[in-house]
Amino acid sequence: MSNKQKKKLTAVQQEYQSFAKAREPGRPVFKNIIRAFIVGGIICIIAQGISDFFLWNFDFTEKTVGNPTGAIMILISVILTSLGIYDHIAQWAGAGTAVPVTGFANSIASAAIEHRSEGLVLGVGGNMFKLAGSVIVFGVFAAFVVALIKTTLAMLGGS
Amino acid sequence: MLHGHQTWIFNNQPIIIAAATVGGPFEAEGPLANDFDLLHSDLWLEQDSFEKAQKKMLEEACLEAIQKGGLQKQDVQFFLAGDLLNQIISSSFAARTMATPFLGLYGACSSSMESLALGALIVNSGAGNHVLCGTVSHNGAVEKQFRYPTEYGSQKPPTAQWTATAAGVVLLAAEGEGPKVTCATIGKIVDMGISDPYNMGGAMAPAAVDTITAHFRDLRIDPREYDLIATGDLGRVGHEIAADLLKKHNIKIPAEIFTDCGIMIYGPDQQSEVLAGGSGCGCSAAVTYGHILNRMKRGELRKVLIVATGALLSPLSYQQKESIPCIAHAVSIESIQ
Numbered sequence: 001m002s003n004k005q006k007k008k009l010t011a012v013q014q015e016y017q018s019f020a021k022a023r024e025p026g027r028p029v030f031k032n033i034i035r036a037f038i039v040g041g042i043i044c045i046i047a048q049g050i051s052d053f054f055l056w057n058f059d060f061t062e063k064t065v066g067n068p069t070g071a072i073m074i075l076i077s078v079i080l081t082s083l084g085i086y087d088h089i090a091q092w093a094g095a096g097t098a099v100p101v102t103g104f105a106n107s108i109a110s111a112a113i114e115h116r117s118e119g120l121v122l123g124v125g126g127n128m129f130k131l132a133g134s135v136i137v138f139g140v141f142a143a144f145v146v147a148l149i150k151t152t153l154a155m156l157g158g159s
Numbered sequence: 160m161l162h163g164h165q166t167w168i169f170n171n172q173p174i175i176i177a178a179a180t181v182g183g184p185f186e187a188e189g190p191l192a193n194d195f196d197l198l199h200s201d202l203w204l205e206q207d208s209f210e211k212a213q214k215k216m217l218e219e220a221c222l223e224a225i226q227k228g229g230l231q232k233q234d235v236q237f238f239l240a241g242d243l244l245n246q247i248i249s250s251s252f253a254a255r256t257m258a259t260p261f262l263g264l265y266g267a268c269s270s271s272m273e274s275l276a277l278g279a280l281i282v283n284s285g286a287g288n289h290v291l292c293g294t295v296s297h298n299g300a301v302e303k304q305f306r307y308p309t310e311y312g313s314q315k316p317p318t319a320q321w322t323a324t325a326a327g328v329v330l331l332a333a334e335g336e337g338p339k340v341t342c343a344t345i346g347k348i349v350d351m352g353i354s355d356p357y358n359m360g361g362a363m364a365p366a367a368v369d370t371i372t373a374h375f376r377d378l379r380i381d382p383r384e385y386d387l388i389a390t391g392d393l394g395r396v397g398h399e400i401a402a403d404l405l406k407k408h409n410i411k412i413p414a415e416i417f418t419d420c421g422i423m424i425y426g427p428d429q430q431s432e433v434l435a436g437g438s439g440c441g442c443s444a445a446v447t448y449g450h451i452l453n454r455m456k457r458g459e460l461r462k463v464l465i466v467a468t469g470a471l472l473s474p475l476s477y478q479q480k481e482s483i484p485c486i487a488h489a490v491s492i493e494s495i496q
Contacts, residue, residue, distance in 0.1 A: 008352075009352045010352075012351075013350075013351050013352035014352075016351045016352075016365060017351065017352065017353065019400070019403075019404070020351075020353070020361045020364070020400050023396065023399050023400045023403060024318055024358065024361055024396050024400075025317040025318065025396065026317075027316050027317065028317070032314070081310050081312075082310075084310060086310060086312050087309070087310050087311060087312045087313075089312065090311075090312025090313065090314060091312070091314055091315060091431075093314075094314040095314075097312050098312060098313070098314075103312060106310070106311065106312045107311060107312075109310070110307070110308040110309070110310035110311040110312070111308050111311070113308065113310055114303055114308035114309060114310065114311075115308075117207060117208035117209070117210070130308075131307065131308075131311065
């Protein structure tokens with residue numbers, strides 16, 4: 001908790017919070033980091049395998065192979081989400097499954113499945129990007145800022 | 160009637176003539192599976208939404224309780240119920256099916272004892288002869304409303320709790336056979352400034368302690384008069400905090416009689432899923448009306464105190480960075496021959 005928030009608390013509240021904190025199990029950060037490293041790595045190995053498969057067997061280059069690889073990874077993630085397996089892996093793996101594109105696919109698929117009962121338009125359509133929406137908004141904005149900086153530098157440098 | 164500041168003593172001792180509990184597939188794997196009247200293998204209960212499944216569980220529990228009590232729907236004068244969904248829709252829709260005069264309640268997970276206390280008050284005062292009190296929660300429906308989609312892969316901290324898929328209903332009557340509701344302590348809101356919805360146990364523990372303290376202060380009795388004191392659903396984390404807080408307040412409850420419904424409902428092999436323990440207003444209702452009443456019937460327990468705790472937050476208040484106001488209501492149930 002930030003200091004600003006803590007200042008608003010009364011003395012009794014502050015005393016209780018430190019009393020409770022001493023009795024709460026903390027997040028196992030080190031264990032989570034190791035698990036995220038292992039699972040995130042495994043996901044990347046699988047994606048690399050798929051990528052190599054496309055490179056060797058089809059007419060793809062290093063530049064173009066990213067698209068079908070990403071599509072396959074998204075498909076795998078959506079299938080695992082639909083079968084109710086992905087969230088169990090994620091509880092174990094943490095950021096390992098959240099950071100790769102599979103996590104992004106899971107956030108959209110899970111919201112779509114969840115709100116199917118409210119219909120296709122108000123339910124699935126309206127809620128699909130409930131979690132992914134802010135990733136897209138800030139992702140696009142960040143890309144815009146980076147592009148702006150790059151363009152400005154290029155103009156100044158005149159190269 | 161009113162005893163001390165916030166405790167009611169029911170002189171006419173309303174009787175729990177029947178109780179019914181319904182559970183979901185995950186509860187069926189737990190250690191209390193045999194105490195449920197009805198267990199479902201399908202989380203959807205063959206309905207097309209989790210919300211409808213939650214409503215159906217409450218309906219089933221109500222009908223089962225009425226049947227066990229040897230009554231008809233029209234013999235019930237009042238129906239008091241609550242759940243965790245917005246505008247307590249499951250309770251209202253179940254009341255539509257029941258077609259009995261209905262009072263909807265919201266006390267989050269404390270609704271179970273809130274409805275029992277108010278139902279006992281109605282029967283005790285003679286305002287009704289048969290009153291049905293119940294609560295329900297469904298893992299899918301509640302997680303959807305309060306947290307993330309059920310299939311979303313977010314890692315929960317060890318303090319998080321698992322919403323139980325369960326319903327518990329009791330039928331109170333002025334006359335009949337069964338354990339008696341002898342007194343109730345209505346809690347006040349306690350807010351210790353905790354705003355993390357993944358640490359409900361820590362947030363609710365002070366409310367439970369406040370109500371337990373008030374109960375023993377108002378009645379001037381010793382905790383050892385009870386064979387069992389069970390908090391609603393504080394989970395492992397909150398229960399430990401509550402036990403230590405009570406020691407600090409100099410209320411001596413022997414560790415062997417102090418337990419928690421959220422710990423009891425799931426077994427050690429379900430630990431990795433439920434983390435700190437069970438929650439949801441169906442949890443304390445199903446454990447109390449199933450497991451604990453069964454133990455009383457077998458003569459293993461004579462006098463119990465159930466302290467149901469509720470975290471009165473909403474997804475909106477959490478996003479607006481409000482802290483979690485918490486409450487606890489205690490009801491004492493005795494088997495008097």
